[in-house]
Amino acid sequence: MTTKTLPDNARRFCTAPMMDWSDSHCRLFWRTLSKDAFLYTEMVTTGALIHGDGGPDRFIRYRDEEHPVALQLGGSNPKDLAQCAKIAQDFGYDEVNLNVGCPSDRVQNNMIGACLMGHPQLVADCIKAMQDAVEIPVTVKHRIGIDDQDSYEHLHHFVDTVAATGCETFIIHGRKAILDGLSPKENREIPPLRYEVVQQIKQDLPQLEVILNGGIKTHKEATEHLKWADGVMLGREAYHNPSVLMDVDALYYGHEPQTKDKKDCIRALYPHIEDHLSKGFKLSYVTRHILGLFNGQPGSRLFRRHLSEQAFKKDASIQTIEDALAYMPD
The missing domain is CATH 1.20.120.1460 (Four Helix Bundle (Hemerythrin (Met), subunit A))
Incomplete structure (x- = not known):
């Protein structure tokens, strides 16, 4: 299918998908602070979307005011992901994103999240199936590595394999995930941030849109990263200190803030x-x-x-x- 395009700078500032946090109530609140930030939903699994009680509306309903907004999916079955991507498009989402970053045991057991970094061809097959099903952009969010598969060569091979599908946007968390022994919270704090690895990917594959995620807390940090990255994604900082979003429209999109009150x-x-x-x-x-x-x-x-x-x-x-x-x- 022909992919619908977004403005070149649409993802210059994004909010992260966060389980139990970035629900529709949260996103509506964030939208009162910034009209331009690109918002991501919580991860929704293909199983919930296809088989969950109450139908898709229960899991992915949102308000029109939330645009631009992307649905993040969790899954590893290309057919199921294609079906769910089509549902996302039918609901009017601006993008559908595949989670290849969540390190929790629960999702690992279902071949969801960061463990998929060990299976780059499977991720490519998933992305291709989703692309074939929809016209909206299909993107991927992932770590810089997992466990002992954490060399730059592993990361480059993963990105290159997925990019061969035509996927253009990679949201990269600048930490690796340790799948055996660390909790999701520890995986957000203990593995060191290695922004330089993400920067190297952008340098080696300049045709790709690379969005940096992980540990960014201030606009000063974000603007430094934007000297080489195409966009930044803030998660917990945007949630715990949401006033950071009030400066987004002016700083990243050249628009007047909606309000300063x-x-x-x-x-x-x-x-x-x-x-x-x-x-x-x-x-x-x-x-x-x-x-x-x-x-x-x-x-x-x-x-x-x-x-x-x-x-x-x-x-x-x-x-x-x-x-x-x-x-x-x-």
Whole structure:
């Protein structure tokens, strides 16, 4: 199929797919902070999407305001991934991404995630099947290596094999994954960051779009990496300190910020929250994502505490948020 293209700089700043964190509530909140950042969903497995109770809508529904947004898939069966990529396209996603980076035992046992780096031809077959099924871009997110398969030669062979399918965008976490002995959390912290390895891939394969992920915390760091990378991806920093997103539109896309008022960002969510509450869901499902917005400011601790203690209650409402915001000076 002919691949639909995105603007050249669409992925200049991305937010990472994060299990249990980057859900639709989170992405809608992030979108109040930045209209241009490219957002990625949590990983959704092919099994859940094809066989899960409630159908695909339960797992991948989103709001139009979230665009541009990519669906990340977990799986290793080319036929299943092709089917799920088609579902993603039918739902209107701007991109579908294959997870080849998650190091958890649970996904390894199902041949999902980082363990696939040991099977580059299988990953290529998966990517090709997805490409043949859709017109939206198909991309891959991976580590720089796994276990003892961590030489530059291994990485180059993996990228080169997958790129032979026509895949053009590689989101590379600058750490290797240790699959036997480290938890997912430890795999985000213990293996050293080796940005220079990712930079070498970009130098050796300049025709590819290379997005750097892993350990980036500030815009100063990001702009340094953008001297050679095509884009950067922030995960936990964007989640724990979401105000970092408020500068994205100006710094990376040359657009005016949507607002400089953090309270306005939260209040922009109120229509979504009212709809959410009307369906019987808890306020805390949404507010858990906004707790870090005022980090470092006077009143932020009281803001977080109020929401943490009150938002899970059955009668929690918009007023609960307003009461929390009252702790924050204008």
